[in-house]
Amino acid sequence: MLPDPGAAPTRTDAIVIGGGHNGLVCACDLAARGWSVRVLERRSVLGGAAVTEEFAPGFRNSTASYTVSLLDPDVIRDLHLAEHGLRIVERPFSNFVPLPDGRFLKLGGSLEETQREVAKFSRRDAERLPQYYAMLERAVTLLRTLLARTPPNVGARGLASLRDWIAGLRLGRQLAHVNLEDKRDLLALFARSAGDLLDGWFESAALKATLGFDSIVGNYASPYAAGSAYVLLHHVFGGVNGKPGIWGHALGGMGAITEAMATEARRRGVLLSVDAPVAHVLVEDGRAVGVRLEDGSEFFAGRVAANVTPTVLFEKLVGAEHLPAAFRARIGQYRSGSGTLRMNVALSGLPDFSALPGTSAAPHHASGIILAPSLAYMERAWADAREFGWSREPVVEILIPSTVDPSLAPPGQHVASLFCQHFDPDLDATRHPGGWDGAREAAADAAIATVTRFAPNFASLIVARQIHTPLDLERKFGLTHGDIFHGVLALDQLFSARPILGYADYRTPLKGLYLCGAGAHPGGGVTGIPGRNAAREMLRDGRA
Ligand SMILES: Cc1cc2nc3c(=O)[nH]c(=O)nc-3n(C[C@H](O)[C@H](O)[C@H](O)COP(=O)(O)OP(=O)(O)OC[C@H]3O[C@@H](n4cnc5c(N)ncnc54)[C@H](O)[C@@H]3O)c2cc1C
Structure with a gap:
């Protein structure tokens, strides 16, 4: 009305x-x-x-995109x-990645700080990191010039075809200035898997997982699926307050x-x-x-x-x-179908990570916390979803926005966004006759259990939870098959x-x-x- x-x-x-x-x-x-x-x-x-x-009395959060x-x-x-x-505020550093062996990787802050962190796992990777970032930055610069343009429209006729031809010429002229190495990198980023790309650069599983996480966000696929490197690139073309590549929080x-x-x-x-x-x-x-x-x-x-x-x-x-x-x-x-489950939880306190203990607010609580220790873990999560319907050990990113924005939760309490991959948008009806309506709680429990393996107090902190399966994303937001991008990238x-x-x-x-x-x-x-x-x-x- x-x-x-x-x-x-x-x-x-x-x-x-x-x-x-x-x-x-x-x-x-x-x-x-x-x-x-x-x-x-x-x-x-x-x-x-x-x-x-x-989503719960006194607790507000970004419902979907976060x-x-x-x-x-x-x-x-x-x-x-x-x-x-x-x-828009920046986070103290970009990512905190706790590992099952009790170690952790922190990514972000200055390049030197990140290299020091990466060197805990591989000195060689730490040395290669600046070259990798420079390669991505060159690709992103090229990508940015394409974003704001109307793409060449194959098959256009009449005046539209003339306009298109001129646009194509301009694009061609611009691309002609790009050197061959950068073109090769761009081709690899558009066509290859993120796994292949990262295996070619680095040896540390933790670093490859942290960098490769972007390739499966909203992408119902293995990080070794061809084309997943583009999804990675798609997640790094932005920035916050003029600082390229990082993610921030809108107060x-x-x-x-x-x-x-x-x-x-x-x-x-x-x-x-x-x-x-x-x-x-x-x-x-x-x-x-x-x-x-x-x-x-x-x-x-x-x-x-x-x-x-x-x-x-x-x-x-x-x-x-x-x-x-x-x-x-x-x-x-x-x-369409990004295979994502999105949960908001109200928390009575902060998670206590085994890899970095403490329940008082610390910089790692305010970063993007990635629970996916290796590309192999991500591949298993996807394979499990293909076989079972959802990953019983999913890839989870947790953000606790109330650590940088107290307006979202009552004093001393918190809200967390859980973004979880992989959850089949089309559940097999013979295996799950109730569809997502019947599977919602069990799938959410799997995500909570995963977080609790890394932060043992997590489940006990939860005061309320709001679950969005792919079906809920479709019903609430009109997203076909719950696809967060309006269609596969x-x-x-x-x-x-x-x-x-x-x-x-x-x-x-x-x-x-x-x-x-x-x-x-x-x-x-x-x-x-x-x-x-x-x-x-x-x-x-x-x-x-
Ligand atoms: C769970 C989730 C997490 C995400 N996380 C991030 C993130 O952290 N950062 C990020 O940058 N992106 C994120 N994304 C992706 C991003 O949010 C979307 O790609 C983006 O919001 C799409 O914007 P849009 O305006 O094109 O479409 P939408 O935001 O989908 O808006 C379309 C609108 O159309 C309305 N509509 C549908 N049908 C009708 C109808 N019949 N009549 C009238 N109105 C209708 C819908 O209600 C909706 O308001 C996320 C998306 C989801 C779902």
């Missing part, structure tokens, strides 16, 4: 379906050019997967997010980002509605002309941008009769092929309909980039 349907005009220049962060960025950019824009969000809170909510790095600095600046209260949780975006949207005159689930895209003479909500109310616009997943858009919201059969068949094969679904070849320019087979969410280039993460790129293409097409 809309708050006040009569107060605003039913026709605007643009409608955005979904008030996730990309939808909000898209709306802001359109409004900045004088367009009238309406955002329709299905949930009762704006922000999509970047929201902060109370750490920030990839958010485009231009978006932060242009949308005045800092003026609207957004503060107030991830909702602080989208609240600041919503404030800017309102300032620009965008009409924001919550509890407004879109049921259909309205089509007339082969073009999108508006939407119908589940309650039957209709809104009209010259252009419609969809922040929902490609699968939701093309299989649920747009009638099959409006799409070419070949396109529908391809979208039917679009791969693999070579066949990236860049010119996102969501599918021929539709990488944010346009769709329906005139007037655009994709502005993470299912479009450059994919998932709280970046704001798909929203911004889509708005640019819509502005290029002009008002209708």
Whole structure:
């Protein structure tokens, strides 16, 4: 239900379906050019997967997405997010990785500190680390130049093909300056497995696990699966407050980002509605002309941008009769399912890690704590999920944001985000007849038990827990198969092929309909980039 349907005009220049962060960025950019824009969000809170909510009395946390790095600095600046209260703080160091043998690895801080830590395991690896970081930084620099561009759109016709040809030339000229070694590195990062890449660089299992963790975050695959090196790269193209590659905490949780975006949207005159689930895209003479909500109310616009997943858009919201059969068949094969379970827990105190004992707040409590001692452990976790349905010894990252942001929990208590891999999005019904509804508690118990093996007091600290299986992520956030990125980040679904070849320019087979969410280039993460790129293409097409 809309708050006040009569107060605003039913026709605007643009409608955005979904008030996730990309939808909000898209709306802001359109409004900045004088367009009238309406955002329709299905949930009762704006922000999509970047929201902060109370999950137990007195305990708030980022419900889904929980750490920030990839958010485009231009978006932060242009949308005045800092003026609207957004503060992103760094962690004392990036990662703390406790090991079963009682040792631990700390990564982050200065390069010298990290090298000293790594040298505990391998002097050779410590010496190679600066070269590895430099290789990644060169690849990231190249990747960054591609992020804010509309990818070359294979198969474009007419004026679009001319535009595309010019864009291709520009890209070619830019790439021509990149030296051959860097091109080789980039190719390896796009095509290889993270495991192969890291085995080629390092010998220490703990270091390879710490660096390789990014390759399986939101990637239901072994770290030895081809293409997993790209997922690693995708996690390191950002930074915090000008410091490249690190991850930080948005004070107030991830909702602080989208609240600041919503404030800017309102300032620009965008009409924001919550509890407004879109049921259909309205089509007339082969073009999108508006939407119908589940309650039957209709809104009209010259252009419609969809922040929902490609699968939701093309299989649920747009009638099959409006799409070419070949396109529908391809979208039917679009791969989604990151195999993630996300839990929020309220804690009466801090975990006491066997590898670094202590229950008073210490720097390691405030870092990203990775429970995955080796690439082999990660591979086993994935194989177990393939066989059993979920990993009974999952890979877990724990963040305890209340250590850097006391506003989230009552004094002396804490909240923790548990991000757990691997949990099959399509549970085998013969083995688990109750599906995820029946398996939810057992899968969560496996994650808690895993943490408790590294920090024996952990289970006893838990006051409340909120569990999101892949099914819960789909139900709550509209994420197809619970995919945190709106679709697998693999070579066949990236860049010119996102969501599918021929539709990488944010346009769709329906005139007037655009994709502005993470299912479009450059994919998932709280970046704001798909929203911004889509708005640019819509502005290029002009008002209708
Ligand atoms: C569990 C989890 C953990 C993650 N962790 C991180 C992290 O730490 N850092 C990071 O950078 N990224 C993280 N991500 C990824 C990141 O959050 C997403 O890729 C990103 O939020 C996608 O943004 P979006 O605006 O494109 O889409 P979404 O955030 O998915 O927003 C889409 C919006 O559309 C709405 N919607 C759906 N259907 C309809 C409809 N019919 N009508 C109206 N509205 C509709 C949804 O309710 C939602 O608000 C995580 C994601 C998840 C799920």
